[in-house]
Amino acid sequence: MELRHLRYFMAVAEEQNFTRAAKQLFIAQPPLTRAIKQLEEEIGVELFIRKSRGLELTTGGRYFLEQARQILDKVNATVNDTRRIAQHRKTVFSIGFVPSVFYGQLPLMVRRLRRNKNLEIVLHELKTREQVDALKAGKIDIGFGRIRIEDPDVDQELLFDEPMIAAIPAGNPLTHHRPSMKELSAWPMITFPSGPGPNFSDLTQGLFHRRGLRLNVIQQVNDLQTALSLVASDMGFTLVPEQVRRLHREGVEYMPLDDDNITVPVIACRRRGENPNAVMRLANTILDGLVENRLTGRYP
Template structure:
């Protein structure tokens, strides 16, 4: 039978790719660790490692096993942490992941109403869409809100609505007095966010230019929207932002509409493909109402 200790030992060996270093990290002797890995391979029925001159390397089966073993261990860790939290507070825990630009819309209203209706302890995590999918699979969050479609057999993604894009310009910019064409924007330096591995909201922004046969000069690439707006205010360039961001009160930045109203970005909800509990059902009901408010121009 495969036990959690086997998974922990295996993951450390897979990360170190050296039995001596792994044994030292696990505070056990190397021979018992070698026996544990051998037992695991026998239980799995496949070789997980191949010996090479300077240590070990993962077989294709080993790589597959490592990817799933890390998810299992992460889920166990999250479950233990949330169990302790439930024991201490007496409340169920409901995790929500979000990208920053979503938070300036109706997410705070959803959290407030969900807490009132369910008495659950709501945990909020700022995560990129790809990170949300991993957090959903590990059990760290129960629902996520992002802007990127990523195919995953374990996750269901739904586009809630398409949100208009706005241009963030420094206060008093000559182009800030009327809707701007994307062709005029292509002549200006671009503040792109977030930085990091694709896919991100930055890819959506760049695609708006590419599909029109335009190239842009990226002046800065930053991790968060507040830094991007700070650079805009410093006259370092412009930024493209979702409409919800205009709710940020800054007196040194102007949010200007684009001429082409079809230039939008999606708001996407991600969930695990599983039966919904009472808290999730309440969250979905509240979410549906808020989305209707948003798409019909009403706000709570």
Template sequence: MELRHLRYFCVVAEELNMTRAAEKLFIAQPPLTRQIKQLEEEIGAPLFIREARGLSLTPAGKFFLEQARQILDKVNTTVSDTRRIASHGKVIFGIGFVPSVFYGQLPILVRRLRQNKNLEIVLHELKTGDQVEALKTGLIDIGFGRLRIDDPEVDQELLFNEPIIAALPASHPLAQKRPSLKELSEIPMICYPAGRAPNFVDISLGLFHRRGLRINVAQQVNDVQTALGLVASEMGFCLVPEQVRRVHREDIAFVHLDDDNITSPVLCCRRREPPNAVMRLSNVILEELVENRRTGRYPPATERDGGSPRRPPEGAEDSVP
């Protein structure tokens, strides 16, 4: 089995039409049909159901498609990173994140890591579930999300539980108080992110459903910035993690709820393997930033005012290749 077999299979699986797949691959249809047949014979299982109206994937084919995509993603990432390392002589460190986490101390972590001239930091905006796959394929080395994922190849660490607050139009009467979920349920709600579950939508709606409250979802959007734009347009409210209030907008009021126990976890994902020098440095910085938050030093004054933050233990930064 060669990589071209995997590439051919993925295109056919996406098109579910041999003619269109052949055109997309710039090869003739008969050779493509033979390649797919050879792949099925080598695997020892049919990957497609062939019917007059077209192709469909067998259960084995669906499983193989998922695995083939991971393999190709890993190969593409490896080739890309190898070229980058060869051209710059740097170590690549990939960080995955959900957008709401990037309003907190994650930018500080990135700035601190970038102080090492031998490191190139690559950021990837990914949902928590996608971060797990990105860790396994090597696209990222560490991820920050909000949903718990059970995977034997990935460790998930709870950094802290963050209060959930409401973003309301500044002119709305509820913007002048700490509203209850019952009060919020009486006005339209903007949800994010749109897309496959589980996501922050499930966390938000679950808060109301568990209390027997019905909510009117006005619209689902892909990211928090769009949600805030709709709030500013007075289309409704949205629930956001507390650190999102660092976005200063005159037309939006960020208010705490009357229940302080409504929180969202901030989780860190890593591959289940011994940490290398870069990961050890990242862990030292991350531990300091989390401690700053827990003790109320958030953000550290030195970071806010442009000064130098407290350095990691002696030798931690120098140990990075």
């Protein structure tokens, strides 16, 4: 099996048609058809169901597509990192993060890692689910997220639980006192990110649902900055982790909640079973110190 077989397979799977896939790959259709047939024979599994109107992935084909994507992502990441290392003679350390963790300890960790002149730090803004996939594909070395996702190839470590606060339009009556979850539920809510879960939006809405409170979600947006812009426009409130209060925004006031123990986790993700190299050991040492500062009140 060659890498071209995986690329050919992915093109056919995406197009669900040999003719369109061949055009995408800039090859003739007969060689493409033969290559897919050879791939199926080598694996010993039919990857496609041939129908009159096109192709459909089999159950095995769907699984193979997911694995092929991860393999090619890993290859591409390895090639890019190799080129970067050759050009700069540096070790690349890639970090995935959700935006809401970038206002606390993470910038300090990046700053300290960058003191090592032999390191090049690459940052990738990724949702937690995307971080898990990126770890498995070798695109990142460590990820920082909010959501627990079970995966046999990835370890998730709870660093600490962070209090939630409410971002409220300036001058709103809710800014005159610590609002309760019940009071907030009576106001329009903005959630982020939009899209399929599990994500931070599911987590924040679940805080209300578990208390038997109904919500009026008027807008789902893709990112924190947009959510805060809508809050500043007096569209509604949103819940954010405590460290976001460092992001000063005109027209937005950050209020602690009246309810106790309303928290959201900060989770580190790493590849399971991988012996940490020197860079990872350095990152872990820096991270341990920052988390200790957070837990003992020496914030950040």
